[in-house]
Amino acid sequence: MMRANFAGFERARISAVPFRVAKGVGFSPLGRGLSGLRILASVLLLLCTAALAQSERRKPAQPATSRAECSRQAEFCVTVPATWKRLGDDFDGDGFVVAEPRTGATQDQWNLLTAAARDIPEPQAGKEPMSLDEFISDSLMMLSQHAQINTMERRRLEIAGHPAQVLRVAYDNPDGKRVLELLGFIDGEDGAFYMLSLRIRPEDEQRMTAAFDRIVHSWRSTTKPSAK
Secondary structure (H helix, E strand, O other), rough: HHHHHHHHHHHHHHHHHHHHHHHHHOOOOOOOHHHHHHHHHHHHHHHHHHHHHHHHOOOOOOOOOOEEEEEEEEEEEEEOOOEEEEEEEEEHHHHHEEEEEEOOOOHEEEEEEEEEEEEOOOOOOOOOOHHHHHHHHHHHHHOOOOOEEEEEEEEEEEEOOOEEEEEEEEEEEEEOOOOEEEEEEOOOOOOEEEEEEEEHHHHHHHHHHHHHHHHOOOOEEEEEEOOO
């Protein structure tokens, strides 16, 4: 009995040694243990940040899908697909022409966008200035001098807070081929009407209609506000 008790006492005394030694050297599970965790977390955070920064540096820049085309003289811009090509100015500098290149086709077979500003004529004495509806009627009349125009759609909307209309017309060119044209008219309420015309190939109608809608809605005036 005495031997068994002595052996138990020895085991108890030995098992208590690590605790006393640990306590003697100042070990604290809530002190040094948390400190180590904080250091480890900081190191991991630095490594993750460095990895993310390296990943961002290696990520290739995405090519632009659109760009602004502007008339400095008429002070307006629209956004067009980045792949389209500017062919030059039009309407004595108050407009420009942009087209979607088509491999193996001449420029007259490209989908062609014309954008321009037209000054509102001074009204005759006692009469109101020309309305947007009257301007559209005059524009269609000029177009009908070259072909029989069929207006397939006409919508009224607002562009950048300005009254606007979008039309879809069709006609036959001198070669007898069917031509579709999307027309946008915007009352800039600044003494000018803005006209957008996209002549398209019939097989591209759905795709170009969506593109034209984005172009029309991108119109913006770049005229600086007058100082008061």
